[in-house]
Amino acid sequence: MTECDPKAMKKAAAEKAVDEYVKDGMTVGLGTGSTAYFAIMRVAELVKQGYRLKCVATSQQTEDIAVENGIEVVDINDVDYIDVTIDGADEVDPKLNLIKGLGGALLREKIVAAATQMEVIVVDESKIVESLGVKTSLPVEVCRFGHVRTAYGLKLQGCEPVLRMKGGEPFVSDGGNYIYDCKFPQIDKPFFLQSAIDTIPGVVECGLFLNMAAAAVVAHKDGTVTEMK
Numbered sequence: 001m002t003e004c005d006p007k008a009m010k011k012a013a014a015e016k017a018v019d020e021y022v023k024d025g026m027t028v029g030l031g032t033g034s035t036a037y038f039a040i041m042r043v044a045e046l047v048k049q050g051y052r053l054k055c056v057a058t059s060q061q062t063e064d065i066a067v068e069n070g071i072e073v074v075d076i077n078d079v080d081y082i083d084v085t086i087d088g089a090d091e092v093d094p095k096l097n098l099i100k101g102l103g104g105a106l107l108r109e110k111i112v113a114a115a116t117q118m119e120v121i122v123v124d125e126s127k128i129v130e131s132l133g134v135k136t137s138l139p140v141e142v143c144r145f146g147h148v149r150t151a152y153g154l155k156l157q158g159c160e161p162v163l164r165m166k167g168g169e170p171f172v173s174d175g176g177n178y179i180y181d182c183k184f185p186q187i188d189k190p191f192f193l194q195s196a197i198d199t200i201p202g203v204v205e206c207g208l209f210l211n212m213a214a215a216a217v218v219a220h221k222d223g224t225v226t227e228m229k
């Protein structure tokens with residue numbers, strides 16, 4: 001791996017996570033994003049080798065990639081639980097609390113994570129932070145009806161909410177909702193903030209994933225891959 005090759009770092013983290021955690025016969029959650037993509041492709045290789053895996057997708061995009069590559073995708077409603085999910089993140093703190101959702105799939109990602117026994121996060125070292133919110137905005141998925149009022153409620157929590165746009169129109173999630181990217185100076189009390197955001201009428205889900213990840217597989221610029229647990 002050459003230094004500063006972000007694609008190689010994502011691939012290294014994703015492949016290590018799949019090789020370590022995915023076993024024959026499991027039900028596997030497939031994440032969304034450019035790092036999770038490499039995990040999906042590695043799972044596809046295992047399927048070609050004869051592994052019998054059932055997979056649950058965290059987005060329509062992921063489902064399409066999985067099916068195109070020969071992976072059996074099942075409805076989350078048809079499984080009792082998911083053994084392991086391998087997904088990306090936007091920020092990871094030392095306690096494995098996360099910000100997710102810059103990829104726009106946070107609602108399904110959180111439903112899948114909540115149904116998962118072992119949530120494994122794959123990232124490169126640029127995503128590791130001392131405190132959540134220092135680098136990225138916190139995505140919050142909101143109902144389209146009354147979204148300006150909902151954004152006002154978010155602003156009262158101390159952030160600058162910006163409606164996510166795509167092609168000149170508001171971005172619409174797989175769930176048919178809008179997303180506000182909320183820039184906080186820093187998130188000192190993530191559990192408190194999550195509770196406060198969850199009580200705002202119109203909020204569908206927020207991108208704080210607290211106490212959900214069991215491990216993070218982290219690729220570094222020097223070519224090494226380490227694990228946080």
Ligand code: ABF
Nearest residue numbers: 033034035088100101102103
């Ligand atoms: C998903 O993809 C998200 O939760 C997160 O927003 C994003 C990370 O993408 P990437 O790996 O492309 O940086 O996992």
